[in-house]
Amino acid sequence: MTKYNQAFKQQVVDFYFTNHESLSITRKHFNLPPETVRQWIVQFKHSGSSGLAVRHHKQTYSPEFKFNVVQSVLLGQFSGRGAALHFGLSSSKMISQWLKLFEKQGINGLLSKSKGRQTMKPKYPKMPPKPKNRLEELELENLRLRAENDFLKKLDEIIKREDRKRQKPSKP
Structure with a gap:
């Protein structure tokens, strides 16, 4: 949505012309940036009131x-x-x-590009929805325990590999 409507823009431009085309008086009176007032005046001079029209889409x-x-x-x-x-x-x-x-x-x-921001794909899979009944609750817990078990197995494997590297005697 635009900040200023066409009626307000027209009021600013009319004030500018009735006050001896003074940009400083106009911008101070309406508390607007000078570039905004300048743009509206140029648009009005080029296209009349239709140049100040607000596009709604x-x-x-x-x-x-x-x-x-x-x-x-x-x-x-x-x-x-x-x-x-x-x-x-x-x-x-x-x-x-x-x-x-x-x-x-x-x-x-x-x-033309696709509209709007590109959605970022999540790096990790989404969590399953909250369980609705006891069976779903148990299935979710089972899934969590399997993931935990797999993680611990992998961790154990890494620890054992590191231990073997440390215990390996260096060749003379």
Whole structure:
């Protein structure tokens, strides 16, 4: 969800124009960062009130669209901010990310990735669910005891091997 709605952005831009286009007065009055106010003003000048519209869902872009944006910046047709305005993007930060991906991975960097964070696979198997009845409880205890027994056997084997290494007489 966005921090500011379209009505608030419009109020800030209107205040800016009614106060002799003073950025410092506007940002102080609304307690906003100067870059935010600047961006809203530029968006308003370029697209009018629709430039201040809030998008209610995350926009996804095709690799072709991303490539066109990146190419326009690389060929010098637009700056990052200019491309954001021209192509109707909310900020130039996204374009910066696309440029970095394109420089590192080429066109493959612009291909859509799966959404969200990748889940990490657990290193160890999950614990079985809590037993629901006495039989399941006994089976779980049996499983735990088997694992403990296997562990102790392995530990005993390691200890015996270490003892043999220590007791082995060195050859003269």
